[in-house]
Amino acid sequence: xxxxxxxxxxxxxxxxxxxxxxxxxxxxxxxxxxxxxxxxxxxxxxxxxxxxxxxxxxxxxxxxxxxxxxxxxxxxxxxxxxxxxxxxxxxxxxxxxxxxxxxxxxxxxxxxxxxxxxxxxxxxxxxxxxxxxxxxxxxxxxxxxxxxxxxxxxxxxxxxxxxxxxxxxxxxxxxxxxxxxxxxxxxxxxxxxxxxxxxxxxxxxxxxxxxxxxxxxxxxxxxxxxxxxxxxxxxxxxxxxxxxxxxxxxxxxxxxxxxxxxxxxxxxxxxxxxxxxxxxxxxxxxxxxxxxxxxxxxxxxxxxxxxxxxxxxxxxxxxxxxxxxxxxxxxxxxxxxxxxxxxxxxxxxxxxxxxxxxxxxxxxxxxxxxxxxxxxxxxxxxxxxxxxxxxxxxxxxxxxxxxxxxxxxxxxxxxxxxxxxxxxxxxxxxxxxxxxxxxxxxxxxxxxxxxxxxxxxxxxxxxxxxxxxxxxxx
Amino acid sequence: xxxxxxxxxxxxxxxxxxxxxxxxxxxxxxxxxxxxxxxxxxxxxxxxxxxxxxxxxxxxxxxxxxxxxxxxxxxxxxxxxxxxxxxxxxxxxxxxxxxxxxxxxxxxxxxxxxxxxxxxxxxxxxxxxxxxxxxxxxxxxxxxxxxxxxxxxxxxxxxxxxxxxxxxxxxxxxxxxxxxxxxxxxxxxxxxxxxxxxxxxxxxxxxxxxxxxxxxxxxxxxxxxxxxxxxxxxxxxxxxxxxxxxxxxxxxxxxxxxxxxxxxxxxxxxxxxxxxxxxxxxxxxxxxxxxxxxxxxxxxxxxxxxxxxxxxxxxxxxxxxxxxxxxxxxxxxxxxxxxxxxxxxxxxxxxxxxxxxxxxxxxxxxxxxxxxxxxxxxxxxxxxxxxxxxxxxxxxxxxxxxxxxxxxxxxxxxxxxxxxxxxxxxxxxxxxxxxxxxxxxxxxxxxxxxxxxxxxxxxxxxxxxxxxxxxxxx
Ligand SMILES: Cc1ncc(COP(=O)(O)O)c(C=O)c1O
Ligand SMILES: Cc1ncc(COP(=O)(O)O)c(C=O)c1O
Numbered sequence: 001x002x003x004x005x006x007x008x009x010x011x012x013x014x015x016x017x018x019x020x021x022x023x024x025x026x027x028x029x030x031x032x033x034x035x036x037x038x039x040x041x042x043x044x045x046x047x048x049x050x051x052x053x054x055x056x057x058x059x060x061x062x063x064x065x066x067x068x069x070x071x072x073x074x075x076x077x078x079x080x081x082x083x084x085x086x087x088x089x090x091x092x093x094x095x096x097x098x099x100x101x102x103x104x105x106x107x108x109x110x111x112x113x114x115x116x117x118x119x120x121x122x123x124x125x126x127x128x129x130x131x132x133x134x135x136x137x138x139x140x141x142x143x144x145x146x147x148x149x150x151x152x153x154x155x156x157x158x159x160x161x162x163x164x165x166x167x168x169x170x171x172x173x174x175x176x177x178x179x180x181x182x183x184x185x186x187x188x189x190x191x192x193x194x195x196x197x198x199x200x201x202x203x204x205x206x207x208x209x210x211x212x213x214x215x216x217x218x219x220x221x222x223x224x225x226x227x228x229x230x231x232x233x234x235x236x237x238x239x240x241x242x243x244x245x246x247x248x249x250x251x252x253x254x255x256x257x258x259x260x261x262x263x264x265x266x267x268x269x270x271x272x273x274x275x276x277x278x279x280x281x282x283x284x285x286x287x288x289x290x291x292x293x294x295x296x297x298x299x300x301x302x303x304x305x306x307x308x309x310x311x312x313x314x315x316x317x318x319x320x321x322x323x324x325x326x327x328x329x330x331x332x333x334x335x336x337x338x339x340x341x342x343x344x345x346x347x348x349x350x351x352x353x354x355x356x357x358x359x360x361x362x363x364x365x366x367x368x369x370x371x372x373x374x375x376x377x378x379x380x381x382x383x384x385x386x387x388x389x390x391x392x393x394x395x396x397x398x399x400x401x402x403x404x405x406x407x408x409x410x411x412x413x414x415x416x417x418x419x420x421x422x423x424x425x426x427x428x429x430x431x432x433x434x435x436x437x438x439x440x441x442x443x444x445x446x447x448x449x450x451x452x453x454x455x456x457x458x459x460x461x462x463x464x465x466x467x468x469x470x471x472x473x474x
Numbered sequence: 475x476x477x478x479x480x481x482x483x484x485x486x487x488x489x490x491x492x493x494x495x496x497x498x499x500x501x502x503x504x505x506x507x508x509x510x511x512x513x514x515x516x517x518x519x520x521x522x523x524x525x526x527x528x529x530x531x532x533x534x535x536x537x538x539x540x541x542x543x544x545x546x547x548x549x550x551x552x553x554x555x556x557x558x559x560x561x562x563x564x565x566x567x568x569x570x571x572x573x574x575x576x577x578x579x580x581x582x583x584x585x586x587x588x589x590x591x592x593x594x595x596x597x598x599x600x601x602x603x604x605x606x607x608x609x610x611x612x613x614x615x616x617x618x619x620x621x622x623x624x625x626x627x628x629x630x631x632x633x634x635x636x637x638x639x640x641x642x643x644x645x646x647x648x649x650x651x652x653x654x655x656x657x658x659x660x661x662x663x664x665x666x667x668x669x670x671x672x673x674x675x676x677x678x679x680x681x682x683x684x685x686x687x688x689x690x691x692x693x694x695x696x697x698x699x700x701x702x703x704x705x706x707x708x709x710x711x712x713x714x715x716x717x718x719x720x721x722x723x724x725x726x727x728x729x730x731x732x733x734x735x736x737x738x739x740x741x742x743x744x745x746x747x748x749x750x751x752x753x754x755x756x757x758x759x760x761x762x763x764x765x766x767x768x769x770x771x772x773x774x775x776x777x778x779x780x781x782x783x784x785x786x787x788x789x790x791x792x793x794x795x796x797x798x799x800x801x802x803x804x805x806x807x808x809x810x811x812x813x814x815x816x817x818x819x820x821x822x823x824x825x826x827x828x829x830x831x832x833x834x835x836x837x838x839x840x841x842x843x844x845x846x847x848x849x850x851x852x853x854x855x856x857x858x859x860x861x862x863x864x865x866x867x868x869x870x871x872x873x874x875x876x877x878x879x880x881x882x883x884x885x886x887x888x889x890x891x892x893x894x895x896x897x898x899x900x901x902x903x904x905x906x907x908x909x910x911x912x913x914x915x916x917x918x919x920x921x922x923x924x925x926x927x928x929x930x931x932x933x934x935x936x937x938x939x940x941x942x943x944x945x946x947x948x
Binding site: 140 | 476477479480482488495517519520521522527529532533535536537539540541542543548551552554555572573574575576577578611612614615618622623624625626641644645648764769770771772773774790793794796797798799800801802803804805
């Protein structure tokens with residue numbers, strides 16, 4: 001068997017998640033647990049926790065699925081169910097796609113790539129080329145292809161943050177490459193310190209590791225940070241000087257909760273706003289339909305933009321994409337809709353804005369409520385979520401709890417999270433699943449439980465924490 | 475850069491396909507080519523060539539996309555557009571799935587896996603366990619995961635047929651494993667000769683290659699063969715004796731054109747019908763929604779059943795699946811519909827059967843027409859397609875054509891196919907993209923062009939071939 005696969009760890013769907021499934025089965029059979037439901041806060045999966053999909057997006061998707069609805073003989077019935085702009089959008093898409101049941105171009109449907117390029121140009125104020133855009137089955141697939149191309153062998157090093165989203169560590173294990181961790185600074189809102197980055201690179205290089213790329217997740221998962229433009233410029237200069245490819249995971253670009261103080265800037269925009277010598281920096285930026293206010297995780301859609309990537313590498317990217325034939329067309333359609341949503345004046349615009357707006361403000365309220373809840377707990381501190389869907393509180397556990405965890409052969413944070421699951425039905429992920437500074441303990445929780453249950457949710461967590469602390473108080 | 479990726483060849487979407495795209499662009503701009511359209515016979519992509527989707531499947535899919543259509547206040551309008559069984563099926567699916575926008579279980583939605591298990595049990599007469607079924611993003615993704623787990627390093631050998639579907643050779647290149655080719659016997663309807671298999675294995679093992687698995691594509695791509703039950707039993711005995719995992723790619727299981735003489739048998743069924751000592755043989759069987767009469771390639775859905783696979787390997791399979799989070803839910807829904815289509819008595823049954831039946835008989839007619847056309851050409855011989863969607867004629871080219879090809883730095887079959895594309899707009903794939911017996915030349919063509927254009931299509935190919943032969947006649 002492939003030994004690298006044995007080393008893969010994937011905490012988001014690991015021990016805690018599997019135990020949560022087992023408890024859910026148990027709940028379905030008996031009522032013998034101290035809670036009524038399992039609350040999956042282990043994964044950023046909004047529609048699993050009752051977030052409603054965007055109506056316009058689903059309307060267009062369903063018309064593309066069932067083009068009989070667009071036949072003129074059905075129009076008088078269908079127009080009672082669908083607004084005119086949804087019908088028109090589906091017609092335009094099908095004109096370009098043909099059937100959603102056909103394999104598409106391996107790189108993604110050209111018309112949709114053009115719409116992605118327009119979106120990027122409008123967002124950044126700098127042009128984008130559809131030829132540099134690849135549609136993917138979620139950002140996950142894009143990240144995995146790019147890493148597989150950059151990695152030569154064990155000697156290849158890829159800089160990844162601590163803490164990080166485990167897609168990165170897991171993919172590097174699979175490829176048998178060397179992760180080169182750098183620390184995000186919890187005391188500075190999880191920002192990057194370029195001096196630390198330089199140390200990480202020179203140490204790795206001194207050990208014979210060929211450091212080729214730097215992964216940045218911004219807005220951050222699990223940290224919720226949102227980088228300042230100044231910090232981003234330093235990072236770009238660093239990559240340029242060190243001849244390192246920059247991989248920018250920007251899937252949370254619209255989950256921004258302090259837009260004045262901490263707006264989102266894309267790395268592409270910051271790069272293009274800098275002196276033209278930096279424009280040659282190799283940058284790949286990832287985006288997804290799974291996050292933002294859209295939350296269409298189950299469709300698996302996304303894209304990456306490859307900026308200034310070596311043409312030979314570009315041709316390898318195409319080849320890899322073609323072995324898997326094409327990304328699923330439904331995901332591609334959602335990418336189109338995400339990039340070109342209804343505009344002012346369109347029949348669906350008002351409803352669309354209202355839906356996006358209400359999800360957004362609810363997410364912001366929930367993030368603050370949960371942050372306040374965590375910060376009110378004994379021994380817990382938690383940075384605010386400037387972005388993304390998660391909080392990553394630090395927990396200071398009593399020595400007795402740590403000893404008890406050790407006696408059970410568990411890391412202390414894992415032990416804490418398992419007790420939380422047993423007591424409350426809430427499933428979170430221990431900090432060790434993401435990596436954390438030696439000697440500190442954290443866990444990651446989404447703030448996605450439905451708003452009407454949120455007070456209960458916070459109260460349950462608070463009660464659990466109190467009991468846990470009392471149980472293990474020294 | 476990853477050197478293994480440089481070695482990947484993927485002919486189905488290679489030079490010919492890229493040139494065909496360029497010619498299509500040229501056609502859109504000017505009318506200066508000797509044909510009116512590009513006909514993509516390079517890929518089994520039925521809906522690209524105007525095959526209609528199955529109405530019931532698309533109805534259910536569209537209802538799952540837009541659950542507002544299921545609201546009771548819309549029912550009086552919606553029931554003018556949708557039959558009752560489509561509405562009910564969508565309701566059942568959504569009850570189990572929640573939202574199609576949520577990440578599902580990494581292994582696939584449990585309810586759908588149960589339906590797959592029922593389908594397998596009905597097909598084979600032997601039970602299947604939903605826990606052994608993984609839903610995948612097309613068979614491609616399933617094959618890639620399983621191979622990535624079986625391959626340890628360069629020393630791992632995987633038996634693959636010559637000719638083969640290039641997913642296999644490409645994936646082995648990517649994984650830097652050793653392909654161990656075995657020949658399909660063109661003179662015996664492309665069947666497998668177990669003595670040859672034994673020779674391939676012992677030679678490879680003598681060279682230090684650890685042969686772990688045998689890939690069989692049945693019905694065959696590109697060959698169109700359909701194996702006899704007797705041949706399958708020999709293969710199973712061979713794998714059992716040699717302790718080799720059997721990977722059965724059965725995506726064309728319903729594309730069977732001589733059901734009396736050459737019916738499809740699944741390897742699972744044949745295995746279970748044999749003496750129980752063989753039941754321990756490790757077998758993975760792949761299926762897909764892309765083929766058959768369904769042809770929903772763009773959705774990327776499929777499954778594999780893992781039979782008697784080592785539990786430790788099973789847990790690695792789960793881990794790999796979870797790194798990619800989950801297969802797209804739309805593809806999963808189509809797997810459900812493929813496995814449990816409308817039944818006798820359901821409102822949609824008649825239409826469903828009529829649609830499947832008419833696609834089936836048209837495919838069969840087209841396969842015979844194209845076979846007859848190929849066999850009528852000078853120097854060309856072609857086995858019938860007992861299954862799948864392709865013919866793989868052998869072409870005997872004049873020495874002058876071979877010399878001219880060499881002078882252009884091209885393989886002779888590639889040269890022939892490029893000239894065909896230039897003259898007719900028909901894009902096929904040279905035999906070298908699949909592998910062929912040394913000193914023989916072939917090409918693969920689907921028989922998917924629409925039936926009303928089929929006579930023209932055959933005539934164009936015939937005229938091209940005559941001109942080619944005359945041009946290069948010695
Ligand atoms: C930082 C980050 N990147 C990528 C992904 C993958 O998203 P998807 O593959 O659904 O697009 C996630 C999902 O949670 C994520 O948090
Ligand atoms: C033999 C064979 N296996 C697997 C596949 C992949 O099918 P998909 O990934 O669309 O399910 C194909 C597609 O043509 C094929 O011919």
